[in-house]
Amino acid sequence: MRTTCVLTAALLAGAVLAGGAPAAVADETPSPPPSTDATAPTEAGTSFRTAAAVRPGQLATAGASTGDYLYWVFPADAGQNATVRARVALPPAAQRHGAQTWQLDVYDGLRRRQACTFGASTATAQKDTESVELACHLRTVRAWAEQSSNDPLPGSYYVRLTVTGLADDDLGLPARTEVRADVADAGGSRAVDGSLTAPLVPGASTAEDVKQPKQAVAAAAPEDGWTSGTWSSRWIWTAAGAALAALAGLAGYALTRGAGRPSRMSPSA
Amino acid sequence: MITRKRLAAGACGTLLAALAAGLLPAAAAADDRLDTTEGAPTEAPKVELVLDVSGSMRARDIDGQSRMAAAKQAFNEVLDATPEEVRLGIRTLGADYAGSDKQLGCKDTRQLYPVGKLDRTEAKAAVATLAPTGFTPVGPALLGAAKDLEGGDTTRRIVLITDGEDTCGPLDPCVVAREIAAKGTSLVIDTLGLVPNAKIRQQLTCIAEATGGTYTAVQHKDQLSQRVKQLVERAADPVVTPVATKGGTSCTGAPKLGAGLYTDREQFGEHRWYQVSVKPGQELRASVSVGADRAVDNDYGVLVRASTLSGREIVRGQESGDGRTDVISSGLRYPKADIETERGQEPPAETVCLRVSSSFSAPPSVKTAPGLPVELSIDLVDSPSNASDVASFGLGHGWWLLGVMALVGLLAGLITGWVSRWRVAVWRTN
Incomplete structure (x- = not known):
């Protein structure tokens, strides 16, 4: 009886660990390759208010004039690492008069600029190059943060792409831009306590006001909604730890008992 | 013996139940609240295209065509592609006065097609009549356009297409644009320059910057119509004013x-x-x-x-x-x-x-x-629910946690075993 139970429990604990540990260890699983679905935006917004909503993994494209400020917005949820990549196909080299510096900025739902932990968010293209690529990897989105901190919180993230340095003669030339935001699960090791009642989405409190047109960002909620931040692989680790402790307890108890019934005892005792 | 078996079975059952619970990931509660609101019907967005019909529009330097021909063709394409809900108007500058009196020439701006529900044929016919004529009074044209778009609470956009800077003075079109923007809550002026000339670019970027609009340097016919189409479509996107x-x-x-x-x-x-x-x-x-x-x-x-x-x-x-x-x-x-407040008290x-x-x-x-x-x-x-711990619900994570828990469990099992053996031995000797 005991052997069967211990065996079953050990198997189950193994299954729990096998299920839980990879989820926690294999951080940074890349999102699936860009889907070429028809819903991907082909236009960009020109301000925070008009930012074009893009879903993570979608490739948003936009034609623009050099000098435009282009805005997109995507949702990122608690426990996610977001990476924004942008590619600008510059105007033909024959028309350009000098080097161009492009910049990618990411702002959170409160319009606070977010730091890029790695990735070139500013890049300079020489006169003869055809395109410039930019990237920005954000800090892990936390479920909760102190009011005085600037930590990324679940909600909308704005991407602003623009040229910051150029020869004056190059203003207004046509350029093609591509932006893609990917989110990856950061794993339970980054799961923090606390939660916001509403994600950091502009107009969260006026979203139900039907008199106002729906803000683009409200449409940009994650496909399966905002998580409440209560689930993380920490539950599995802790449960597995408890199970292991119980098993180890049983094993320890069994050790002190020796291998079954002492031989000196009579069978009838 | 039997008692012990039952105990072990009980412990085993509880353990298995706990493990099974751990295997089922809690379904993440989704909050669809933000997705449920439907876009409400809003006032139609207004756009006015302001076209320069000054004498210099005769120059044939856009894909071998005259600037005017390129603009007309672009207008035809834009009028065809204008979204149904957009109220579109057209204003010209320098279309009527052919003389050389600067005073008169600098007042020459008129509404060619009123801002309203678009009748494509009528608008196209109106555009077809245009012939390059007079001066370039950008400032007065912008003022006129702002007036045409007045009223309502909707988004308003002026698209200015010109090939020359305003030489009329003293009205600086850039200052005019800023004043217009300061008056209205949401009026944007986008500018398109047909000539790559530093002065024009400066003036047009200044106008665009003053209102949060964009500047485009047009080099090809297709680019012109594409860009104007894009700008008109942008106006159609509902935004919060x-x-x-x-x-x-x-x-x-x-x-x-x-x-x-x-x-x-x-x-x-x-x-x-x-x-x-x-x-x-x-x-x-x-x-x-x-x-x-x-x-x-x-x-x-x-x-x-x-x-x-x-x-x-x-x-x-x-x-x-x-x-x-x-x-x-x-x-x-x-x-x-x-x-905490008493009941009923705000x-x-x-x-x-x-x-x-x-x-x-x-x-x-x-x-x-x-x-x-x-x-x-x-x-x-x-208000958010504040964190009471660094970790989510104060739960643990990682192999160290498992190691510590297993070790403590083992020690607890050993001690329990030894204590119970010792007690049995004591009971036996008594």
């Missing part, structure tokens, strides 16, 4: 704002105050963008402070930057802790003073009035 407000010079007497989107104008070095009342159990979220709608110095910043009525700072949001920019933004959160709301300031500066040649555009967004949501 902010409410104009005027911040106070101190917190007392500052306007009381609720949740919503507001605009204001703030001069260089000026402080603007607003009041927001926050109930216990609510979180105030405020974001501020200050726009650089004119030539400003290279380094700048923005500061938004939330303070109590007595002046104690609660929290601040700040940002600084340098180089070319459209806006500089920052934001803050202030969750107010919930307090807890007293706290008045939070918001102060917005920016460190934009400009060379002396730049006009300071009207002030820089400020966009203020205020949200009031329920």
Whole structure:
């Protein structure tokens, strides 16, 4: 009886660990390759208010004039690492008069600029190059943060792409831009306590006001909604730890008992 | 023996149940609240295309065609592609006066097609009659266009297509544009220049910058029609129109704002105050963008402070930057802790003073009035549930945790075993 139970429990604990540990260890699983679905935006917004909503993994494209400020917005949820990549196909080299510096900025739902932990968010293209690529990897989105901190919180993230340095003669030339935001699960090791009642989405409190047109960002909620931040692989680790402790307890108890019934005892005792 | 077996079976059952529970991941609760609101019917957006029909439009330098022909072709394509809901009008400048009197020529602007529901044939016919004629009075044309678009609470856009700078003076079209933008809550002027000329570019970028619009240097016919189409379609996208407000010079007497989107104008070095009342159990979220709608110095910043009525700072949001920019933004959160009140009693709301300031500066040649555009967004949501631990629910994570728990479990098992053996031995000897 005991052997069967211990065996079953050990198997189950193994299954729990096998299920839980990879989820926690294999951080940074890349999102699936860009889907070429028809819903991907082909236009960009020109301000925070008009930012074009893009879903993570979608490739948003936009034609623009050099000098435009282009805005997109995507949702990122608690426990996610977001990476924004942008590619600008510059105007033909024959028309350009000098080097161009492009910049990618990411702002959170409160319009606070977010730091890029790695990735070139500013890049300079020489006169003869055809395109410039930019990237920005954000800090892990936390479920909760102190009011005085600037930590990324679940909600909308704005991407602003623009040229910051150029020869004056190059203003207004046509350029093609591509932006893609990917989110990856950061794993339970980054799961923090606390939660916001509403994600950091502009107009969260006026979203139900039907008199106002729906803000683009409200449409940009994650496909399966905002998580409440209560689930993380920490539950599995802790449960597995408890199970292991119980098993180890049983094993320890069994050790002190020796291998079954002492031989000196009579069978009838 | 039997007792022990039953105990072991019981423990085993509980253990298995606990493990099974651990295997089922809790379904993440989805909050679809934000997805349920449908876009409400809104007032039709208005667009006016302002076309330069000055004499210089005869020049044949766009894909071998005259500028006028290119513009006409682009207009035809744009009129075909204009979304149904857009109210579109057309205004010309320099279309009628062929003389050489500058005074008269500089007043030559007229509405060719009124802003309203678009009759494509009629509009096209009107455009077809145009022939390059007179001067380039951009300033008066913009004023006229702003007048044509007046009324209503909708988004308004002027698309200016020109091949020459305004030489009429003394009305600087750039100043005109800024004044127009300061009057209306949401009017954007996009400019398209048909000639790559430094002066025109300067003037057109200045006009675009002053209103948050864009500037395009047109080189090809296709580019022209594509860009105008794009701009007209942009106008059709429904956006939230902010409410104009005027911040106070101190917190007392500052306007009381609720949740919503507001605009204001703030001069260089000026402080603007607003009041927001926050109930216990609510979180105030405020974001501020200050726009650089004119030539400003290279380094700048923005500061938004939330303070109590007595002046104690609660929290601040700040940002600084340098180089070319459209806006500089920052934001803050202030969750107010919930307090216990007696039944039926409304807890007293706290008045939070918001102060917005920016460190934009400009060379002396730049006009300071009207002030820089400020966009203020205020949200009031329920307070968050604060963290009581660094880790989610205080739960553990990692192999160290497992190791410690297994070790402690083993020790506990051993001790329990030894103690029970010792007790049995003692009982036996007695």
